[in-house]
Amino acid sequence: MRLHPVAPMLVPRLAREDCNIAGYDIPKGTQVLANTWTISRDPEIWDNPTEFKPERFIGKEIDVKGHDFELLPFGAGRRICPGYPLGLKVIQASLANLLHGFNWRLPDTIKKEDLNMEEIFGLSTPKKIPLEVVVEPRLPNHLYSL
Numbered sequence: 001m002r003l004h005p006v007a008p009m010l011v012p013r014l015a016r017e018d019c020n021i022a023g024y025d026i027p028k029g030t031q032v033l034a035n036t037w038t039i040s041r042d043p044e045i046w047d048n049p050t051e052f053k054p055e056r057f058i059g060k061e062i063d064v065k066g067h068d069f070e071l072l073p074f075g076a077g078r079r080i081c082p083g084y085p086l087g088l089k090v091i092q093a094s095l096a097n098l099l100h101g102f103n104w105r106l107p108d109t110i111k112k113e114d115l116n117m118e119e120i121f122g123l124s125t126p127k128k129i130p131l132e133v134v135v136e137p138r139l140p141n142h143l144y145s146l
Ligand code: HEM
Pocket: 006, 007, 010, 011, 012, 072, 073, 074, 075, 076, 077, 078, 079, 080, 081, 082, 083, 084, 086, 087, 088, 091
């Protein structure tokens, strides 16, 4: 959610009055876009920003619920994603099921360090090059029948 947020830009906002943010004058009527993708890779905020290191959050108060402006995968304020509690639960449940049910590995022809993590930028950020993986069941067969 930090390195690869689903939506790289938040929904556009319109300034209702003249204001100044971090030294920048923003006149009333300006359309403002928050670039969450760039903020969550800002080296002034994050150590080794391009490194996937989930343990960086251990013991930190920071969360994804719109209060910490350095990490806004669901946006913030009045137009924050209303589906974020569902989104978080679906991601956690799906990921847990996939990891519990299958062993995952890269094909022998691809090395971990060669994995392409580029994205296509648009309203959302799908992977530029689809991930190829070898998936093997790790539980007894009868557990996979519907
Ligand atoms: C991991 C899953 C999801 C992510 C990362 C996500 C992300 C976002 C983001 C970034 C916004 C823009 C917020 C802003 O500009 O401040 C948004 C808006 C919205 N999301 Fe989600 N979302 C997710 C799941 C869902 C789900 C499950 C629902 C509905 C069941 C949902 C419904 C909406 C709606 C209706 C808006 C527009 C809110 C408005 O403009 O007032 N989202 N979402």
